[in-house]
Amino acid sequence: MISSRLRRTLAAVVLTAAAPASYAWTRISCDLGGTVANLPEQMRQYRIDGTEITLLMFRLKVSSADIPEGARADTDCSEFLDREIDVVLDNAGAGAVRKGKPLKMRYRYDDSLGQSQAIRFELVR
Numbered sequence: 001m002i003s004s005r006l007r008r009t010l011a012a013v014v015l016t017a018a019a020p021a022s023y024a025w026t027r028i029s030c031d032l033g034g035t036v037a038n039l040p041e042q043m044r045q046y047r048i049d050g051t052e053i054t055l056l057m058f059r060l061k062v063s064s065a066d067i068p069e070g071a072r073a074d075t076d077c078s079e080f081l082d083r084e085i086d087v088v089l090d091n092a093g094a095g096a097v098r099k100g101k102p103l104k105m106r107y108r109y110d111d112s113l114g115q116s117q118a119i120r121f122e123l124v125r
Contacts (some may be wrong), residue, residue, distance in 0.1 A: 026111040029071035030080060031124060033064040033104045036085050040097045056089040058097055060105070068106065082106070087121050096123060 040058040047053065061084050064065055065077035087105070089096070097103060104124040 002011050026109065028109040029065045029068050029105075030077035030107045031068050032059045032060065032062050032077075032080055032085075032106065032107055033102065034062040035102055037061045038093060041089065042094045054057050054091050056092040056097060057074045058087055060087050060103060067085055089121055091122065092123065
């Protein structure tokens with residue numbers, strides 16, 4: 001006779017194993033290289049407590065896309081090649097990006113952070 005606690009535990013394990021993989025969180029990292037397609041625009045916002053949020057927005061014409069070494073490989077990053085993508089950088093100065101200049105950056109997508117914070121771009125130095 002199996003105890004009710006053990007039965008519930010086994011049932012939970014079976015249900016978890018039977019759930020489709022689409023319910024798992026998705027995490028993707030790609031190193032993107034390309035040229036800046038337009039003049040970057042800087043937007044500043046101020047919170048109630050006086051802290052400043054600076055956003056730098058521009059379009060990047062992607063010419064190379066690779067998976068960073070040691071990063072999770074949910075995709076081969078080829079979906080970014082030969083496309084222009086909108087980029088928003090947090091707290092980056094306007095001098096960090098210039099129109100027509102080559103730029104390397106890291107794209108991160110983390111589904112577990114929620115819709116508004118899922119996509120994040122970082123400059124690669």
